[in-house]
Amino acid sequence: MKKSSLFILLLMALPYATAPAADKPAIAYVDLRKVLVESKVGKQSKVELEKLVKQRRSAITEEENKLKAMQEKFQKEQLLMTDAQKNEKQKEFQQRADVFQKMVSDANQDIAAKDKEFAAKSIAEIRKIIAEVAKEMNISLVLEASESGLLYADGALDLTRKVLERYDAKSGK
DSSP: OHHHHHHHHHHHHHHHHOOOGGGOOOEEEEOHHHHHHHSHHHHHHHHHHHHHHHHHHHHHHHHHHHHHHHHHHHHHHGGGSOHHHHHHHHHHHHHHHHHHHHHHHHHHHHHHHHHHHHHHHHHHHHHHHHHHHHHHTTOSEEEETTTTTOOOOOGGGBOHHHHHHHHHHHHTO
C-alpha cells in the first residue's frame, strides 16, 4: 500500500520536476577579492592605506627610539641614583611605555578601520554592479568565488573581469 501511494505521488510530481531546458537557471561567479584589489579604486585605496601605515610607523619608531634612549640612560645612571630616584625614573619609563603601547594599538585600529571602511563602501558598489550585470545576462545566481566554497567552475561562468571593468568605468578614476 505504501509503495503504490508513493509511486502515485511521484507520478503526480513528475511534470513539475522536469522543467524544459530553457528555464534552466543560469549561474555565474565573481571573485570579489580580485575586484577589490585590482580595481583602480582598490589600487588607490591601497596607496592611501600604505601612506597611513608609513606615517604611523614613523611616529611609532620615533617614540620607540625615545624609550630605548630613556632605558639606556637609566641603565647608565642607576648606580648613582637613590632608591627614590630609581623608582621615579622607572615610573616615568612605565608611563611612557604605556603611552607607546596605546599609540601602537590606536595606529593598528585606525588602519584596520580605514581598510574596513574602504572594503564596505566598495563591496556595496560592486554588489550593485554584479546585480546589473546578472540582470543584463539573465543570470539567476551569482556566487562569490573565494568565500562560497566554490571548488570548480568553468571559466565561462566567471564575471569577475566584466564586473571589474564596469566598476573601474563607474568610479571614473
